[in-house]
Amino acid sequence: MSQAFVTRRMLRWARQRRNVSQAEIAKRIGTSPDRISAWENDEGKDYPTLRQAQKFAGAVHIPFGYLYLSQPPVIATPLPDLRTVSGTASDELSPDFLDQLHDVLRKQNWYRDYQERREALDLEFVGRFTVDDAPEVIARDMVKVLGISEEMRHQASSWQHFLTLFVRRAEAVGVLVFRSGVVGGNPHRPLSVKEFRGFAISDKLAPAIFINSKDAKAAQTFTLAHELAHLWIGESGISNPDYKARPGDQPNTIDRLCDKVTTEVLVPEAEFLSRWRAGHSIQENLQRLASHYRVSRFVVLRRAFEVEAITQQEFWQHYDELMDDSHQVTGEGGDFYNLLLSRNSPTLTFTLVSLAIEGRLPRRDAARLLNVKVGTIEKIRRELMGGSAPDD
Numbered sequence: 001m002s003q004a005f006v007t008r009r010m011l012r013w014a015r016q017r018r019n020v021s022q023a024e025i026a027k028r029i030g031t032s033p034d035r036i037s038a039w040e041n042d043e044g045k046d047y048p049t050l051r052q053a054q055k056f057a058g059a060v061h062i063p064f065g066y067l068y069l070s071q072p073p074v075i076a077t078p079l080p081d082l083r084t085v086s087g088t089a090s091d092e093l094s095p096d097f098l099d100q101l102h103d104v105l106r107k108q109n110w111y112r113d114y115q116e117r118r119e120a121l122d123l124e125f126v127g128r129f130t131v132d133d134a135p136e137v138i139a140r141d142m143v144k145v146l147g148i149s150e151e152m153r154h155q156a157s158s159w160q161h162f163l164t165l166f167v168r169r170a171e172a173v174g175v176l177v178f179r180s181g182v183v184g185g186n187p188h189r190p191l192s193v194k195e196f197r198g199f200a201i202s203d204k205l206a207p208a209i210f211i212n213s214k215d216a217k218a219a220q221t222f223t224l225a226h227e228l229a230h231l232w233i234g235e236s237g238i239s240n241p242d243y244k245a246r247p248g249d250q251p252n253t254i255d256r257l258c259d260k261v262t263t264e265v266l267v268p269e270a271e272f273l274s275r276w277r278a279g280h281s282i283q284e285n286l287q288r289l290a291s292h293y294r295v296s297r298f299v300v301l302r303r304a305f306e307v308e309a310i311t312q313q314e315f316w317q318h319y320d321e322l323m324d325d326s327h328q329v330t331g332e333g334g335d336f337y338n339l340l341l342s343r344n345s346p347t348l349t350f351t352l353v354s355l356a357i358e359g360r361l362p363r364r365d366a367a368r369l370l371n372v373k374v375g376t377i378e379k380i381r382r383e384l385m386g387g388s389a390p391d392d
Contacts, residue, residue, distance in 0.1 A: 004053035006067035012040045013072045014060040018095060029055040061095050061189075078105060079199055082237040082252045093238075097195055100183045101238075104210050105201070107369055111176060111348055112206035122204040123174045127234025131257050138232050138257075139264035145173055146228075148265065153294040162294035163221045168346075170228060175207050176345040177224070181214035185343055185371045190214060198223045199238040200230035207231045208345070216323055218296035219243065225265050229258035244319060246306050266295050267303040276309050282318060285309075298322045337383045344370050350384070357381050 015025055015036075022036040029052055038046040048056060057064040066073065077093060078101065093101075125145050129138045142148075146169045156162035167177050183189035193215045201208040209227035211220055223239075230237060235254050242250060247259030263269075267289070275292065276285055285304070286297040293300065301322060305315040341349050352369055355361035356377050367374045 002050060003047040004050045004067070005047055006039075006053050007069060008040050008042055010067050010069055010072065011036075011056070014057070014062050014066065015040075017072075018060045020060065025056065025059055028059040061099060077238070078102070079201065080235075080237040082254055083196060083240040094192065094195060096183050096189050096191060099189075100180070100191060100210070101199065103184050103371070104178050104199075104208060107178075107344065107348055108176060108201055108203070108206050108208040110369055111208075111351070112203060114351065115205040120205055123207060125173070126202060126204050126207050126231050129233050131233055131235070131253060133233070135257055135260035136264055136269075138229065138261045139268075142225075142228060142232055142261065142265050146170065153292075156294040159221065159290060159294050159296045159299075160217065163217075163224065166221060166224055170209075170224070171345065171347050175209060175228065175231065176348055177209055177211070178343060178345050179211045179213045179220070180343040181212060185339075196238055196240045198227045200227040200236055202231050202234045202236045213342070216298070218298040218322060221266065221295055222262055222299050222302070225262040226255075226258045229261040229265075230254070232261070233257065243302065244316070248306075263299075263303050263306055266299050267293050269303075269307060272303055273307060273309075276304065278309075282310055282314060286318070296322075337380065340370065340372070340380065341384075349380070353377060353380050353384065357385075 015022070021033075022040075023033045026033045026036050031048075031052065035046065035048075039048050053067055054064055057067055075098065077098075081093070125141065128141065146166075148166070148169070152165060152169075153162065156165055167179075170177050181191055183191065191212050191214050193212055196212060197215050197219070198209060198211045200210075209224070209231070211223050211227065213220065215223060222243075226239060226241065230239070233254070237254060239255060239258075241252075241255045241259055247256060247263060250256040250259055272289070275289060282304070286300050289300045290297045298319075301310075301315065301318050304310045305312070310318075349370065352361065352366040356363045356366035363374050363377045366377055370376075370380075372380070
């Protein structure tokens with residue numbers, strides 16, 4: 001087979017960008033580490049075959065054509081990167097994150113086109129406020145639109161159930177909610193919570209948010225509310241707020257506001273202060289208020305720290321304990337169909353499957369968007385919708 005005269009520098013760049021050793025790449029594409037070294041060596045004369053070069057590109061998750069470039073491309077981030085430390089940008093986004101971001105954008109763009117074709121109305125809450133508005137005002141509107149009430153809290157049997165209901169409320173008002181801890185459903189490509197907790201895509205017709213479910217489950221309700229706050233102020237962005245800092249101490253202006261809105265939505269300050277019992281232990285307060293608000297003790301702890309009901313030292317002590325406990329319930333969990341809905345947004349999933357079954361969308365297109373095989377569409381329909389398809 002003919003050789004592929006790829007750029008050696010690009011081979012090194014692509015492999016190192018993925019932080020993969022020559023031995024690991026060699027194993028993935030069925031060759032030896034010495035051959036990988038020879039391909040990358042500027043003095044070498046050996047080149048991979050076309051097939052090997054294609055497998056190499058697939059192994060490091062880059063377009064095959066990149067291997068022929070003279071120098072690494074500048075990869076633009078399609079959303080504002082709000083992950084800042086002391087006002088400076090965080091590390092470069094990883095290939096796994098970028099692939100997941102583009103996967104969600106692909107789905108969100110399709111749904112936006114679908115909404116335009118059916119002449120859907122703009123969602124008034126998206127961009128209703130700005131960063132100059134008071135967090136309490138924004139929070140009140142979010143609570144009203146999403147229907148977060150005492151009745152909803154009583155309906156929830158636990159804070160985990162409250163998170164499920166919260167997602168349903170967001171989807172019901174028109175927000176696509178994606179939750180996953182892996183890239184495109186691939187369990188071999190986990191996402192890093194150290195890199196990001198979530199992101200928001202502000203759009204009047206198809207607003208979308210993504211929650212990194214590799215994060216502690218106890219923190220995901222907070223992330224959900226935080227990303228929704230992004231939509232209410234019309235600000236797209238990639239978020240990774242510092243949970244060990246008070247909302248007012250977040251380095252990024254937008255995250256600072258969204259954190260304040262989030263705590264007010266989940267645990268309103270005035271009511272919280274009236275319910276916090278200074279004469280009782282922190283642990284007792286956390287347990288009682290978490291039960292009342294149907295949120296995790298982590299959320300209550302952050303609120304207590306924000307309003308200075310506890311000291312920084314007390315916050316750090318309980319934070320570490322709670323995060324250690326909550327990390328025991330992280331991960332993907334659940335059966336295939338629940339994971340499918342979570343990873344692809346229930347609204348988007350039902351829309352794609354319905355159109356495919358009705359013959360208004362090619363099944364291969366629906367399958368591609370859902371990251372499943374074409375034959376799985378019918379199985380999804382039977383599991384999630386029941387009944388018989390028109391072509392049965």
